Amino acid sequence: MVVETNERPATQTPQFSMELNEEQRQIQKWVHGFAKDVVRPAAHEWDEREETPWPIIHEAAKIGLYSFEFLQNAFADPTGLTMPIANEELFWGDAGIGLAIMGSTLCVAGIVANGTPEQIVEWVPQCFGTPDKIQMGAFGVSEPDAGSDVSSLKSRAVYDESKDEWVLNGTKTWITNGGIADVHVLVLSVDPELNSRGHAAFVVPPGTPGLSEGQKFKKHGIRASHTAEVVLDNVRVPGRCLLGGKEKLDARLARAREGKSSKVQAAMA
Ligand SMILES: Cc1cc2nc3c(=O)[nH]c(=O)nc-3n(C[C@H](O)[C@H](O)[C@H](O)COP(=O)(O)OP(=O)(O)OC[C@H]3O[C@@H](n4cnc5c(N)ncnc54)[C@H](O)[C@@H]3O)c2cc1C
Known part of the structure; x- marks a missing residue:
């Protein structure tokens, strides 16, 4: 009798090690050195x-810690x-x-997860800039009534076909680097009836009119990281x-x- 088993042959067992x-x-030693020599001495002040500790981010950029290259290598591990x-x-x-220092990586992750190769090449470097001109990214999903429950997003993106532009309206809240970032990646509803399946992610380029910082939050901890509302008032972005x-x-x-699902969702059903 043949007994079917889900066990894999020993040679195929995936290995996991914390070693x-x-x-x-x-890398651990390098980042620890930066944390000890640069971050800790500045921690109390910031x-x-x-406020955003621009001089410390500048130091991180100079050694390559605040850079797309570092992130790329880390993601490739x-x-x-x-x-x-x-x-x-x-x-x-x-x-x-x-x-x-790491807040921009949220924005990068949003671009890499959703963007085309051309969009990744265009926008990701702008989330970091250069050591001479530091830039930042912000990633905004959360809203006043949609934290864990992202299916309740109320902010809307409507397509204006005549101009090939999207018109964005709403308020995002608790956004790291919100309103001060150069590149904002925001998740909005394009079809509220579809709940979370009707969401889409948009890049709002630097200096786009209509995007502004709302209230900045005072926090009990992680206070050197800027957290604020992002208000969208008829923000127009190209298609x-x-x-x-x-x-x-x-x-x-x-x-x-x-009512159809993706291949992955079908496999999960
Ligand atoms: C410092 C900081 C930075 C942030 N930066 C960003 C950012 O850059 N971009 C962004 O989009 N958002 C950001 N956020 C928002 C963060 O993502 C939300 O706070 C988070 O999604 C939780 O939402 P909420 O605060 O509305 O809490 P709620 O959703 O109201 O949750 C409150 C509590 O209820 C629990 N809970 C909720 N639903 C359930 C459930 N169904 N079952 C069991 N327990 C549940 C939660 O675990 C939590 O303990 C930031 C928040 C902080 C504090």
């Missing part, structure tokens, strides 16, 4: 000021340990300064700012309206 390799140990190690060391220095592109969005919305 750091030499490169990871070097915590009291409750197949063990997935580089980013947690770096964050553990940096946030040991100070959580507020740590988030001020190319829809991450992933309109064709892909239309196809996704059509599937959702027909």
